[in-house]
Amino acid sequence: MDQTSRFTSLQTGSLVLLRLLIGWHFLYEGVIKLYSPSWTAKGYLLSASFMESFFRWMASDAIIPVIDTLNIGALLLVGFSLIIGFKTNWASIIGIGLLLLYYLAHPPFPGYPQGPSEGSYWLVNKNLIEAAALFVIYLFPTQYAFGLAKLFAKQKTVSTNPIN
Amino acid sequence: MATDKNLFKGFSRREWLKILGGIPIFGAVWTAGFRSNEKALSERNLLLETLNIKASAPPASGPMTGEPLRVGLIGFGIRGEQLMRSLGFATTEWIDDMVKSAAENPDDKRLAEFQAQESLNVKLTAICDIFDVRAEKALKSFDTKENPCKRYKTHLELFNSGEVDAVIIATPDHWHAPMAIAAIEAGLHVYVEKPMTHTIQETYDLREACRKNPDIKFAVGHQHRQTQSFLTAQDAIAKNTLGHVSLVVTATNRNDDNGAWQYDIHPDASTETIDWNAFLGTAPQIPFNAEHFFRWRKWWAYGSGLSGDLLTHDYDRINCVLKMGIPKYITGSGGVYTHRDGRNVPDVMQINMDFPEFSTGTSQTPGKEKGMTLVYSATLGNQFDRGTVLMGHDASMELGNMVTIYADPRSTKYKDLIKENRVDPSVPIYQYDPSANGVDAVTSATAKYFANKGLLWTYRDGKRVDSTFLHLREWMSCIRNGGNPSCGITEGFEEAITAHMGGLSYKIGRRIEWDAENEQIIALPGENLDEILLNNDDVFIS
Numbered sequence: 244m245d246q247t248s249r250f251t252s253l254q255t256g257s258l259v260l261l262r263l264l265i266g267w268h269f270l271y272e273g274v275i276k277l278y279s280p281s282w283t284a285k286g287y288l289l290s291a292s293f294m295e296s297f298f299r300w301m302a303s304d305a306i307i308p309v310i311d312t313l314n315i316g317a318l319l320l321v322g323f324s325l326i327i328g329f330k331t332n333w334a335s336i337i338g339i340g341l342l343l344l345y346y347l348a349h350p351p352f353p354g355y356p357q358g359p360s361e362g363s364y365w366l367v368n369k370n371l372i373e374a375a376a377l378f379v380i381y382l383f384p385t386q387y388a389f390g391l392a393k394l395f396a397k398q399k400t401v402s403t404n405p406i407n
Numbered sequence: 408m409a410t411d412k413n414l415f416k417g418f419s420r421r422e423w424l425k426i427l428g429g430i431p432i433f434g435a436v437w438t439a440g441f442r443s444n445e446k447a448l449s450e451r452n453l454l455l456e457t458l459n460i461k462a463s464a465p466p467a468s469g470p471m472t473g474e475p476l477r478v479g480l481i482g483f484g485i486r487g488e489q490l491m492r493s494l495g496f497a498t499t500e501w502i503d504d505m506v507k508s509a510a511e512n513p514d515d516k517r518l519a520e521f522q523a524q525e526s527l528n529v530k531l532t533a534i535c536d537i538f539d540v541r542a543e544k545a546l547k548s549f550d551t552k553e554n555p556c557k558r559y560k561t562h563l564e565l566f567n568s569g570e571v572d573a574v575i576i577a578t579p580d581h582w583h584a585p586m587a588i589a590a591i592e593a594g595l596h597v598y599v600e601k602p603m604t605h606t607i608q609e610t611y612d613l614r615e616a617c618r619k620n621p622d623i624k625f626a627v628g629h630q631h632r633q634t635q636s637f638l639t640a641q642d643a644i645a646k647n648t649l650g651h652v653s654l655v656v657t658a659t660n661r662n663d664d665n666g667a668w669q670y671d672i673h674p675d676a677s678t679e680t681i682d683w684n685a686f687l688g689t690a691p692q693i694p695f696n697a698e699h700f701f702r703w704r705k706w707w708a709y710g711s712g713l714s715g716d717l718l719t720h721d722y723d724r725i726n727c728v729l730k731m732g733i734p735k736y737i738t739g740s741g742g743v744y745t746h747r748d749g750r751n752v753p754d755v756m757q758i759n760m761d762f763p764e765f766s767t768g769t770s771q772t773p774g775k776e777k778g779m780t781l782v783y784s785a786t787l788g789n790q791f792d793r794g795t796v797l798m799g800h801d802a803s804m805e806l807g808n809m810v811t812i813y814a815d816p817r818s819t820k821y822k823d824l825i826k827e828n829r830v831d832p833s834v835p836i837y838q839y840d841p842s843a844n845g846v847d848a849v850t851s852a853t854a855k856y857f858a859n860k861g862l863l864w865t866y867r868d869g870k871r872v873d874s875t876f877l878h879l880r881e882w883m884s885c886i887r888n889g890g891n892p893s894c895g896i897t898e899g900f901e902e903a904i905t906a907h908m909g910g911l912s913y914k915i916g917r918r919i920e921w922d923a924e925n926e927q928i929i930a931l932p933g934e935n936l937d938e939i940l941l942n943n944d945d946v947f948i949s
Contacts, residue, residue, distance in 0.1 A: 277440075278441055278448075
């Protein structure tokens, strides 16, 4: 990549927008789950159609409270980080991990039960697309253009990042 | 502080916006999520407070302490084996099978659940089975040093042996009442499988025997009465949640040979190994027939098909919740459509039970609160799960191990709530799931079907429990600590009369009427209802 070329402000802005939208999605999911005391991922995990034994293990009585807490915590953390613009690289990786777990539990593979979904999918579904979008966020960090990170790393951003 | 000052120095207002711009977005999303949940929760709580349904478990039965109870079993067939496991006695063959099954499928917890079952402090001292293979199988596993168990050739020898305090009767239907009456008269407590009796007359005779021996604890094997959700359903009815219930629909759907009573015929079955005359009893005297012995449910001579085997469960489930008693009228129809294999009990059967005076209350103007039909609809040619629904003017209740209630769009009671969009008729206004804290591993479709009817297991404190175990435990607690079984002679009488009325209506093709005042099924002049009920000659194929 040509480190000297700069993105236009519209290009940077669109990446920021993408980051904010994904952050919004994660945060809202996390908040809803946080304030729903009866919520649990157990049903989703038990009905997994791929890597069943792994997901069943996650759904077992001893493990599920940890999984539920971790899930809510990760959703909130990723949402917070992407919206605020701080440590977005870490947040992107965690977010991709979460999305891939959701994807693998009910993957839109041919021959696998589709499960409840609002659209039609073959190999690619919205979880996978969101994970890919997060990968873009990871590769093109915008926290120095819009975000709290700008406060702590003003000098660094100017010299190395095309997005500024 | 100097560093901080340096850090914050040199930012324009525009840059500050870029640094802190995410914070209001974060705040807005968080607040939106919080408020949305808060609103949903307060609406839900308001609704739950309005409905005020108590989700409660049946009271636990008393302690199993004291001297071990000496129990005798008559009939070690399919149901007999199940009952013995609930009692704490599993055959070595079953345990071996379960060990293998658990090794192959870690989700198969049947052995672990059996081993974790509470001891009922019982000695299985006596077994009576007229098929040698079964009797010997029982002895091989149960006759041990700690638990000496003896085989008796006849039920009377067993009753009079002095070795038993209580008996469990799991024989073909035509032996239920004769054995139960003999046991009661011998001073023994009795647990008899359903249907309680095979003829109308026996139903009166058995009730009479119980009345004459009030100290005897008598229970009928409708184990679903232990289902945790039924008390919750009763409370919902008591609180008039459904309004006037005009229709209840319940169903049996099976589509396999076992479900159609095509049980295995043992290769060693012969007149050498089976006491054929003892099996026949008062049934028509015919030569040895292994199919009749093992698949007795297929003939009116020994069983009573759908009306006796399965309607009884569904009727009693509803009777347990509504306590509506014996129907005034019963109309039946059906035929042998799927399994044309020589059987004479129908494999498709619809029984309409009418209760013109019954009321569950109303929210409407007086005069609209009476009358209910209970439809029992069964086929042995399809297993689509139709569930059980109690349909009231104000709401419908789906009744199984879970209780789910939906408001009716035209309800009087919920009219305002529906208008204000606070109740959506397509979303349950109430749902009770006793397993919410302990989701089950996946089991077979048939097992789920039975489980949802409360016939296999129920829940206590979120844990799965075998309902037959709880039912036997309740009976034993009554023997030890006093009290009456939840399905005793009164409930059994209602169940048996209803089943017989269903069978009669199917056979005669006429609406059968119950005279509640005189406690009689109304017969036409010259009609012998028991003769008709037992008639084993006609096959009704439409």
